[in-house]
Amino acid sequence: MKVLVAVKRVVDYNVKVRAKADGTDVDLNNVKMSINPFCEIAVEEAVRLKEAGVATEIVAVSIGEKACQEQIRTALALGADRGIQVETEGGVEPLVVAKLLKGVIDKEEPQLVILGKQSIDGDNNQTGQMLAALANMAQGTFASVVEVDGDRLKVTREIDGGLQTLSLSLPAIITTDLRLNEPRYASLPNIMKAKKKPLDVLTPGDLGVEVSKHLTLVKVEPPAERKAGIKVEDVDQLVDKLKNEAKVIG
Amino acid sequence: MSTLVIAEHDNESLSPATLNAMAAAQALGADIDILVAGAGCSAAAEAAAAIGGVGKVLCADNAVYGNQLAENVSLLIAEVAAPYDNIVAAATTNGKNIMPRVAALLDVAQISDVIAVESADTFKRPIYAGNVIATVQSSDAKKVITVRTTAFDPAPADGGSASVEAVDAVHDAGLSEFISQEIAQSDRPELTAAPIVISGGRGMQNGENFKMLEGIADKLGAAIGASRAAVDAGFVPNDMQVGQTGKIVAPDLYIAVGISGAIQHLAGMKDSKTIVAINKDDDAPIFQVADYGLVADLFTALPELESKL
Numbered sequence: 321m322k323v324l325v326a327v328k329r330v331v332d333y334n335v336k337v338r339a340k341a342d343g344t345d346v347d348l349n350n351v352k353m354s355i356n357p358f359c360e361i362a363v364e365e366a367v368r369l370k371e372a373g374v375a376t377e378i379v380a381v382s383i384g385e386k387a388c389q390e391q392i393r394t395a396l397a398l399g400a401d402r403g404i405q406v407e408t409e410g411g412v413e414p415l416v417v418a419k420l421l422k423g424v425i426d427k428e429e430p431q432l433v434i435l436g437k438q439s440i441d442g443d444n445n446q447t448g449q450m451l452a453a454l455a456n457m458a459q460g461t462f463a464s465v466v467e468v469d470g471d472r473l474k475v476t477r478e479i480d481g482g483l484q485t486l487s488l489s490l491p492a493i494i495t496t497d498l499r500l501n502e503p504r505y506a507s508l509p510n511i512m513k514a515k516k517k518p519l520d521v522l523t524p525g526d527l528g529v530e531v532s533k534h535l536t537l538v539k540v541e542p543p544a545e546r547k548a549g550i551k552v553e554d555v556d557q558l559v560d561k562l563k564n565e566a567k568v569i570g
Numbered sequence: 571m572s573t574l575v576i577a578e579h580d581n582e583s584l585s586p587a588t589l590n591a592m593a594a595a596q597a598l599g600a601d602i603d604i605l606v607a608g609a610g611c612s613a614a615a616e617a618a619a620a621i622g623g624v625g626k627v628l629c630a631d632n633a634v635y636g637n638q639l640a641e642n643v644s645l646l647i648a649e650v651a652a653p654y655d656n657i658v659a660a661a662t663t664n665g666k667n668i669m670p671r672v673a674a675l676l677d678v679a680q681i682s683d684v685i686a687v688e689s690a691d692t693f694k695r696p697i698y699a700g701n702v703i704a705t706v707q708s709s710d711a712k713k714v715i716t717v718r719t720t721a722f723d724p725a726p727a728d729g730g731s732a733s734v735e736a737v738d739a740v741h742d743a744g745l746s747e748f749i750s751q752e753i754a755q756s757d758r759p760e761l762t763a764a765p766i767v768i769s770g771g772r773g774m775q776n777g778e779n780f781k782m783l784e785g786i787a788d789k790l791g792a793a794i795g796a797s798r799a800a801v802d803a804g805f806v807p808n809d810m811q812v813g814q815t816g817k818i819v820a821p822d823l824y825i826a827v828g829i830s831g832a833i834q835h836l837a838g839m840k841d842s843k844t845i846v847a848i849n850k851d852d853d854a855p856i857f858q859v860a861d862y863g864l865v866a867d868l869f870t871a872l873p874e875l876e877s878k879l
Contacts (some may be wrong), residue, residue: 333814336833337698346702357815414670415679428684438813443697444682449640458745459640461667474749478809479663480751481760486639488746499808515646534679538692538705545839550860555874558846558864566844566861568766568823569790569879 321431321468321490323366323375326421327359327395329388330441337441339540346540355391358436360398361496366434366502367465368400374468375432377401381424382418383408389519396514397506403519404428408531415440416531419451423527425455430491432473437462437495448495458488464499571600571690574628574651576659576668579606579614581636587660589724590760592621594717595658596725597641597687601625605650607643609636615734622729630737637748638664644671645741651676651712653692662714669716678710685721694706699814699837720820722842757788761810764793766823767842769812770805771797771835773849773868777805782872783827789879795819795833797826813838828868831856 331337332354340347369375380395381404382388392403406420410435425433433455438445452459460466460475464483467474473488499530506514524531552558562569578585588604589827595602602623606615607630615629619645628650634642647668651657659665662870673680683872685703686694692707693715754760761767768783768790780794787794795812796805812819814837824842829835831847831854839845847860850867857863866870 333834334832337701339702346698357657413679415674415677439715441698443699444670445666446670446673446680446682449667450674450680452640453644453671453674456743456745458743459667459671461640462663477663477667479751482751484637484751485749489744489793492745498811517763522818532712534708535681536707538702538707539614540697540702543696543700543703543841546845546859546861547859549825549845549859549863550856551863551865555864555866555871555878558862559878561862562779562823562844562846566823568844 321375322377322379322428323369324424324428324430324433325362325366325378325380325395325400326433326447327363327380327382327391327437328356328436329353329384329391329415329438330356330439333357333440339542341397343539344539345537352388355394356436356439358438358496360503361498361500362434362436363395363398363400364501365496368501369468370399379404379428379430381406381421383412383420385409392519393514394506396517397511398504402517405519405521406527407521407523410532413534414444414446415450415534417447418454419449419529420524420527421451423529424453432490432492432494434494434496437497448493452493455493458485458492460488460492461495462497463494464497466494466500571598572653573598573600573602573656574654575602575604575656576665577604577606577614577618578658578660578662578664579608579611581608581611582613584614584617585662586724587662587719588618589621589727590722591658591660591717592720592725593722594602594684594687594715595656596623597722598656598690600655603628605630605647606828607635607646609633613629617727618817619734620728620730624730624732626732627734628737629734630739632740632742635740638668638750640668640671641743641745642741643668644675645743646739647672650737650739651737654712656715658715658717660719662719665716669714673714676712678712678714680714680716681706681708682716683718685718699818700841701837706827717811728846729794744859759791759793761793761795761812761817762819765794765821766790766793767795767812767819767821768825768827769795769797769829770800770827771829772799772803773857774800774805781804785876786872786879789876797829797832799832826856826860827872829856830854832857
């Protein structure tokens, strides 16, 4: 089966992001950018399906400015076969991303689409579910186990307090949770090879999608600071403070 | 203006998260109805009707909604949503699963994980794992909202006597089937819902030593978490990870043991009401967010703490 994997370029998870002083947006100048961790898990899952003989071709797609080709190359180095960049400017809302990905699905007709459950910048956790609605496909969100079972897909999902297993008709949309797999590191030879793999560039117009805007960012601000705490001398003082000052234990 | 709250329930009773969503709906200042979709869910619908301030309860009781399959429930909500200005649900895994699908069916944006209602169209929500708070304004006529439950004190579960109206619409998308569900049968509370969390980091040295946290967790009724460093080192499984790429928690008391306080961990727990850090390194960044810091060797401090609780 053909597998489509969506990857997003985001601020590296080790970077502490700050609001700009004027509160108009976050400050992303000279900040290290990486592939979104959940998208990396999505790519790894697709590569494992290919290694298992289930997937025949992996197409990695990213939506964004030209710089996101770097993250597509990362996916190619991890084992994707070819890439598609849908060129957009500035931030694109999840609903529009879902519409663009629906356009890519219509062109590519994959049997399985794997996305990260959320990106660690906007933390929206929406795109996969929206895409599933627009494409009228089954969804297996927050997946921790994915098994192809004949013409269906068995997905175990992380839900509050436990796990849920569903059987989905194909084609289907999967979004990844942390436990699904541990992504590999790209080897240097594979990084070199990835540079030669095909990467097509499309515009929203090519996909018949209008980039609409539903939300306005009014301002950004740092969260309320925690007031400085104290150091306690010993365990006795700690227990006393928790009981009598913070009153959080009985 | 009117708001539809999507109830979270197990057919028998309402989940407490419904009351947090209700509180956010009240902050919107509109008339509020509640949708209970399930199978054999009349008891949950009656519980919803008892919540103060509810206009009416819409009860869609059909086998196709029994397991909250997103493909079916989203079609139902999108239909029932027609007369409402706001559709509000708790940002639980269930709400996160269903609501974006509803938003896409309605061709509107979703505003996820709202922590404050500024006005009828303007909301605050954390981005970058809570390192930044964004204020966003929606231009959609219909707003689909999920609510971070820890940010809204629950609305009272009683004081109301709303009518319950049956909704006959049956939407079976035929795309997915429920196979099974395992809810962890632990005596400990679930990590994201626990009032107290005790987490271990790389300082625990190995998985075996996490047993030292169990005795304390048992005494406090706490859940046990871990830092990414402890997970990456293979001490404990991924599902215990608290942090930006793991679980976001905001308990009344968070005890960080042998955790240095990497940004990625702080992002997952810094909204806890009281934070305790136990670490032998006086300079560990975790102490900068801790209300009470204890500079000590955890291998002596933990047994002592357990004996004194």
